[in-house]
Amino acid sequence: MFFCFSGGMIHWLHMEQITANLIELYGLVAIFGLMFINGLASAFPSEIVYGVSGALVYAHRLSFVGVLTAGVAGNVIGTTVLYYIGRTIGYRWLLDGKNFLAHYSKLTRLFAHWLPGEDFFQYFIDVLKRKDGYILIGFLRCLTPVRCVVSLPAGMLKMPLGRFIAASTIGCMVWAIGWVGLGYFLGESWHTWGKTITLVLLAFLIMLIIIVKHKIKKDIERRGRLLTVS
DSSP states (O other): OHHHHHHHHHHHHHHHHHHHHHHHHHTHHHHHHHHHHHHHHSOSOHHHHHHHHHHHHHTTSSOHHHHHHHHHHHHHHHHHHHHHHHHHHOSHHHHHHHHHHHTTOHHHHHHHHHSOOHHHHHHHHHHHTSTTTHHHHHHHTTOGGGHHHHHHHHHHTTOOHHHHHHHHHHHHHHHHHHHHHHHHHHGGGHHHHHHHHHHHHHHHHHHHHHHHHHHHHHHHHHHHHHHHHO
């Protein structure tokens, strides 16, 4: 556990340093690019990007509005690409990737366990068919590891693009304001306390994801029993 924790800290510091260097060199362009990657593949943690950016806003190196605009725009455009991927080729390719990782190694098998399966995609498809399904999009936009779970089905169902973008933008904006605000509040102390606070908040987020995943699994099982009875 100690080595796992130490390795996580080293990875965090390395990732934070790369992010800080990119943002200091390229400013809002770097924020846009990093958040585009995050929206498309849930890579490059948004917590680090926004936290570092908030600290730079505190130092008067960036503007708060500029950071929000670049970050949210990049994130929404990235997730809209996923929307079009879902609209064009669906989500079967993701399930194939999950199956490959599940049989590649013990480490990738653990990661594959967290990826959504066929039953989860079908569940989200049914939810998104409801009139209030767009609310789910805004909510899941704040759950970094599962962003793609909702973007792909939304594209498959050909949800109106304007509604999808509006819901995604609201979710991304709430997330961005929170983390940029935290970075600004910590200011020069971000590099000292940022990683600790972020790990605590991410632990809470993981717990929330587990709870949501458990609830969805229960709903899927209940619906399966109802179909069997009928």
